[in-house]
Amino acid sequence: MPWTPAARRGGSISIMDLEVSIGRLTLPNPILVASGTFGYAKESAGFVDFSKLGGIVPKTVTWEPRIGNRTPRIVETASGMLNAIGLDNDGIDHFLRVHLPYLRKLPTSIIANVAGRTVEEYAALVTRLNGAEGVDAIELNLSCPNVSCGIDFAINPESTERVISLARRETDKPLLAKLTPNVTSVAPIAQAAAAGGADGLTLINTVVGTAIDWRRRRPILANRIGGLSGPAIKPIALRIVMETAAKVDLPIIGVGGIGSIDDVMEFLVAGATAVQIGTANFYDPGLATRLVDELPGALAAIEENSVRRIIGTLERN
Amino acid sequence: MISQAGDVAIQESGVVMENVRIARGTYRLRIDLPNIAARILPGQFVMVRIAGRTDPLLARPFALYDTVDEAGTPRAVDIVYLVMGRGTQALSALSGGETLELWGPLGNTFPPELTEDQGRHLLILAGGIGQTPFVALIKELLGLRRYGIHQETGAGRVVNRPRKITVGYGVRSAEFLAGVDDFRATGIDLHITTEDGSAGQRGFVTRVLDEASTTSDPPTAVFACGPEPMLGAVSTLASEKGIPCWVSLETKMACGYGVCFSCVCPVNDVASEQGWDFRRVCIEGPVFPAETISWPNM
């Protein structure tokens, strides 16, 4: 039976068909907001029309509360930024008690995002979310580069498959695997995610990097290294989406440096079924909603009337 | 503590009306920004970004210096900034007519309703460019101007007028003094300090607190904004003297509205394992009661 989220459909967006499906998760349009860049949505109420969004991925939730890294947690770099927030969050109980009641009332899909320190912790988090009303899908953050105590599950196909298959047993909700670009090749890991039972892939998390204050001879971030995001990483994300789409038969949500409708269209053509807006929420809080408004015009410009018809239509040179 | 009109931050494009150098490396930027101007309160801030550029990528936070009326309604927002790095350098090159992207009003404010005891003598301590939140605040506290007035009802927030306001304004040297006439125009008692003695008294602005406490009319509340070491020193002094103190913090901000968790500062929290927790300065601040900050963990 097809599984439909509690999302209101964007019927007002003219005759254009913007709807997309990530496995059993159907979204009114392909424009979502990325984990860790949209808080728990409440903060954006004055900037964003929630009913227009394809979906919201709130900030990563862990089993226990985490205080996060010391400051500086961010530093601006050329057309980008490095962050080492360190999964600062109040834990799953707080998420279910405080954030979810707000999120579930919003007229859009909610894709909860979790990170565990162990395979068992991922499974336990998924179990808690499986019973939670208002969670339309679950994204497993397998790739946060800032958590020194955890293992980066998504650097290795075996651990990726294991964590996803265990999580899979705990829920019927659509399950997305968010992968790291910080590997030699994403494709084998994406294949492992498919074998483990993921419904879709979110590509990519941040690219590990650093910034240095040479006068003080110190790394700028308190954590020494951080994750690069923003326009600087778009070519990397686009390449990984293109390569993975060619090799793995799972829907992909493209993330990385998206800041304009052209960027959105590039990801869709490269093979992404949907996209997430990340760092751009920081420097242009109203962007995500505006992109939804601009999407029909971009489709019209290439004489298309449906998002689904352009996904993965990249030609070979 | 936010007025009916001022509670939701919005995004608004604004055209630069003027950008005037007012001291060494210091400019007053006036932006045509009617919607934010109508909502913002003294102590709050806005995020400012030059539209259409990805380098520098992020917006920069600036306190409200003052709003400017046209035909009796707020029309423009003034900010006063010191050139520090690439973002403020880019702002200093604006000459008028450019479009900026802003969002606000952001953050909380200094407490507008001091008790009668606290309001007997309010001492405001401004370190360097940390002076920017105070001209508008003084105008509001003295009833010279109102902010964040609800468009239909005309309601604004309640303020308790302090019996006396003194300002200590400290800079490195005289050429950095900005907006001194604006302070003087409010009629408050202004004490200037410079590190090199080129204007006012030589030394740090904290000496104004030290000296005022030994008079017959000692401060009964302190509001402070400036570099972190200054705020730490002011907090320690105020606590030794038993004077309630509020500080406005500056931390690195990417979003300014609570979604990135980059701007945190350590706040005492008995409920948390380590006795303190990181809180977002852009949402829970920038103003904090000094004793709530976990200074050793800054």
Ligand SMILES: Cc1cc2nc3c(=O)[nH]c(=O)nc-3n(C[C@H](O)[C@H](O)[C@H](O)COP(=O)(O)OP(=O)(O)OC[C@H]3O[C@@H](n4cnc5c(N)ncnc54)[C@H](O)[C@@H]3O)c2cc1C
């Ligand atoms: C709530 C708030 C209100 C502020 N109000 C004002 C104001 O009214 N006028 C004003 O001139 N400045 C204000 N600031 C500080 C201002 O935002 C920074 O000076 C500015 O972001 C520097 O940008 P830049 O690109 O020029 O410098 P960058 O190249 O980003 O940095 C240059 C130097 O400035 C330091 N710096 C960067 N950001 C900050 C920051 N947020 N606080 C302190 N130091 C920083 C860096 O560590 C570096 O040493 C405020 C900051 C906050 C958080």
Ligand SMILES: Cc1cc2nc3c(=O)[nH]c(=O)nc-3n(C[C@H](O)[C@H](O)[C@H](O)COP(=O)(O)O)c2cc1C
């Ligand atoms: C400050 C910051 C915090 C982030 N926090 C998370 C997080 O908690 N969980 C997660 O899965 N991804 C997190 N990300 C990664 C983003 O969701 C996204 O994958 C990445 O930034 C690339 O997209 P962008 O270039 O559009 O930002 C974070 C990114 C940034 C910049």
Ligand code: FES
């Ligand atoms: S600046 Fe982004 S959360 Fe405070």
